[in-house]
Amino acid sequence: MADLIDYLQFVLAPQALNGLSLGVAVVLMALGLTIIFGLLDVINMAHGEFYAMGAFLSLTLAGLGVGFWALLVLVPLLMLPIGWLAERWLIARVFHSRDRHILTLLLTFGLGMILEDLLKLIYGPNTLRPENPIEGGTEILGMFLPNYRLFLIGFGLALIAAVWLVVFRTGLGAMVRAAAFDKDMASSLGVPVRRVYAGTFAFGVALAGLAGVLLAPIYSVFPTMGRDFILMAFTVVIVGGMGSIQGAVIAGLLLTQVQALSSLYISPVWSDPLVFGIMVLVLMVRPQGLFGRLGHA
Amino acid sequence: MPEATTLRTLSDPGRAGPASRLSRLAPVHWLALAFLAAALGFAAAAWATGNGFYLRLATEALIFAGLAMSVDLLLGYTGLLSLGQALYFGLGAYVSALVLRDVAPSFWLAMAAALLAGSVAGLIGGVIANRVKGVYFALITFGLAQVAAKTVYNTRALGASDGLIGIPQIQVGFGPVSLDTADPLSFFLLVLALTVAAYAGLAYLMDAPFGRTLAAIRANEKRVPFLGFNAWRYKLAVYVLAACVAALAGALYPMLRGFVSPELMFFETSGNAVITVIVGGVGTLVGPVVGSLLLTALRSVVGSWTEHHLIVVGVIFMLSVIFLRKGLVGALLARLNRRGESGRTGS
Numbered sequence: 001m002a003d004l005i006d007y008l009q010f011v012l013a014p015q016a017l018n019g020l021s022l023g024v025a026v027v028l029m030a031l032g033l034t035i036i037f038g039l040l041d042v043i044n045m046a047h048g049e050f051y052a053m054g055a056f057l058s059l060t061l062a063g064l065g066v067g068f069w070a071l072l073v074l075v076p077l078l079m080l081p082i083g084w085l086a087e088r089w090l091i092a093r094v095f096h097s098r099d100r101h102i103l104t105l106l107l108t109f110g111l112g113m114i115l116e117d118l119l120k121l122i123y124g125p126n127t128l129r130p131e132n133p134i135e136g137g138t139e140i141l142g143m144f145l146p147n148y149r150l151f152l153i154g155f156g157l158a159l160i161a162a163v164w165l166v167v168f169r170t171g172l173g174a175m176v177r178a179a180a181f182d183k184d185m186a187s188s189l190g191v192p193v194r195r196v197y198a199g200t201f202a203f204g205v206a207l208a209g210l211a212g213v214l215l216a217p218i219y220s221v222f223p224t225m226g227r228d229f230i231l232m233a234f235t236v237v238i239v240g241g242m243g244s245i246q247g248a249v250i251a252g253l254l255l256t257q258v259q260a261l262s263s264l265y266i267s268p269v270w271s272d273p274l275v276f277g278i279m280v281l282v283l284m285v286r287p288q289g290l291f292g293r294l295g296h297a
Numbered sequence: 298m299p300e301a302t303t304l305r306t307l308s309d310p311g312r313a314g315p316a317s318r319l320s321r322l323a324p325v326h327w328l329a330l331a332f333l334a335a336a337l338g339f340a341a342a343a344w345a346t347g348n349g350f351y352l353r354l355a356t357e358a359l360i361f362a363g364l365a366m367s368v369d370l371l372l373g374y375t376g377l378l379s380l381g382q383a384l385y386f387g388l389g390a391y392v393s394a395l396v397l398r399d400v401a402p403s404f405w406l407a408m409a410a411a412l413l414a415g416s417v418a419g420l421i422g423g424v425i426a427n428r429v430k431g432v433y434f435a436l437i438t439f440g441l442a443q444v445a446a447k448t449v450y451n452t453r454a455l456g457a458s459d460g461l462i463g464i465p466q467i468q469v470g471f472g473p474v475s476l477d478t479a480d481p482l483s484f485f486l487l488v489l490a491l492t493v494a495a496y497a498g499l500a501y502l503m504d505a506p507f508g509r510t511l512a513a514i515r516a517n518e519k520r521v522p523f524l525g526f527n528a529w530r531y532k533l534a535v536y537v538l539a540a541c542v543a544a545l546a547g548a549l550y551p552m553l554r555g556f557v558s559p560e561l562m563f564f565e566t567s568g569n570a571v572i573t574v575i576v577g578g579v580g581t582l583v584g585p586v587v588g589s590l591l592l593t594a595l596r597s598v599v600g601s602w603t604e605h606h607l608i609v610v611g612v613i614f615m616l617s618v619i620f621l622r623k624g625l626v627g628a629l630l631a632r633l634n635r636r637g638e639s640g641r642t643g644s
Binding site (some may be wrong): 094102103109116117119242276 | 372376378423428429431432435436437440441443444447448450451464568571572575605606607608610611613614615618619
């Protein structure tokens with residue numbers, strides 16, 4: 001019995017908490033992806049590069065003497081116009097074509113490629129390691145936890161709650177949901193649909209950038225850092241239901257737990273195939289995911 | 298191939314009368330012939346100057362053109378975007394490498410094994426992927442390829458992240474004559490012949506009733522059952538066909554380079570094939586070949602002065618998506634057509 005408690009306390013619980021800190025970050029990424037898909041039907045293949053961009057921006061700004069707390073505000077603000085322009089210049093161009101699903105996917109794929117190479121050009125291919133903004137650790141129930149991870153969990157959860165509030169409890173969110181449900185009707189009721197599209201895309205991009213700022217101190221920063229992470233975020237969005245907010249949250253927390261806990265029993269190198277296997281299975285059995293999409297639930 | 302045009306049974310909404318169909322089709326094949334002539338000219342020039350490097354590079358471009366053609370079969374003719382075609386390419390490469398290294402150094406055995414593996418894997422993958430449509434199809438093919446690539450990457454028996462090395466050079470026998478894969482020129486000519494054969498065969502098939510049904514699925518899948526066709530069966534068939542083409546192309550890779558690595562299965566490879574098809578010309582089959590050679594040349598030229606060729610390729614790719622919906626070959630064909638039509642009305 002004592003063995004079991006020890007096992008829970010010293011093996012399972014720390015791993016679960018690690019998974020949780022990764023989970024909230026994945027959810028932040030997935031929220032951007034899923035909102036963009038729910039509203040615009042766009043699979044944003046460049047989302048991982050926007051995340052990397054956020055991380056690199058935070059490094060540059062920190063080098064200029066901007067504090068960590070200011071970065072949390074400044075980087076998303078800087079990402080907003082980038083996302084806005086990406087929507088207006090690229091997505092909007094092919095939005096009314098018959099194959100827009102495929103065309104927007106291809107466009108964002110090309111954009112991601114360019115952004116990744118630009119980051120390589122500017123910062124070099126090497127791995128950079130930013131300083132940990134919140135040093136030290138706290139002992140909870142005999143487990144030692146880095147303070148930064150605790151902060152990440154708390155801040156992430158607060159942010160997820162804030163996104164939920166904005167989408168479901170404000171006039172702005174109502175406009176977004178209305179445009180997602182029926183863009184023509186929303187437009188005739190006075191919703192500026194085009195601006196809502198660009199704004200939503202920019203919002204998703206800003207969230208990705210923020211995730212980059214938050215994760216930079218834990219994982220190192222390098223130009224291709226978005227690649228592995230985006231795959232997880234895609235899986236989360238698919239399992240949760242493309243365009244579903246609660247789906248992204250639940251699937252994000254669940255899948256990162258699966259990944260974290262499974263790495264106790266199988267070699268961590270197999271956790272990727274496992275997660276992708278889950279993605280393929282969900283796509284086969286229930287392609288619409290666990291929950292309904294934005295504006296339709 | 299004028300006989301092929303008469304085999305069109307289903308009418309394509311994009312094309313008007315039989316006369317315009319003929320004039321529209323012929324330039325594609327003329328383009329293919331012009332391309333073949335240029336390739337032979339290139340081979341002669343490279344042979345005369347004794348430049349093996351560029352022959353090897355061109356051979357690699359043709360091999361990846363095979364992969365791009367298989368993407369074009371799905372995207373250009375059936376309207377299915379596959380983001381995981383590298384799965385079958387890599388499968389063919391690994392099977393061929395294993396056969397050549399461990400079983401027998403026989404070209405035909407390696408190709409047959411790759412074909413078999415490609416059809417079996419394509420059948421399994423096709424049954425899985427064709428459960429869904431549109432973006433979900435793109436994502437499920439992506440996921441399947443990721444699972445396979447990571448599995449190969451983690452499997453010690455397959456060389457894990459290092460891949461398999463030491464694939465022997467072989468003699469390819471055609472009855473009394475045989476040619477050596479170690480010789481850049483003969484292997485280039487062999488791959489060129491295979492590419493031409495693949496083009497001719499696939500172009501014929503796409504003009505046959507099979508291809509017309511695929512075009513109907515692309516235009517409006519919901520109406521296809523009303524015409525008495527089982528859309529699912531056709532989509533599965535073209536998926537298996539594409540997998541086989543990709544596997545055969547992949548099987549040539551270890552003969553050229555002497556090794557295979559898990560990168561062949563990664564998303565970069567699948568993504569590059571999609572880029573090749575879009576830049577070259579969707580739904581033309583020549584387009585992927587032209588695109589592959591152009592992009593390989595571009596990478597090698599740009600790569601000689603900067604390692605950041607992805608920016609250049611990415612910009613060209615995005616411009617193609619926005620402005621050239623049918624790629625370079627499509628734009629060229631449209632010009633040729635316009636000239637042909639104005640010439641006819643003028644006379």
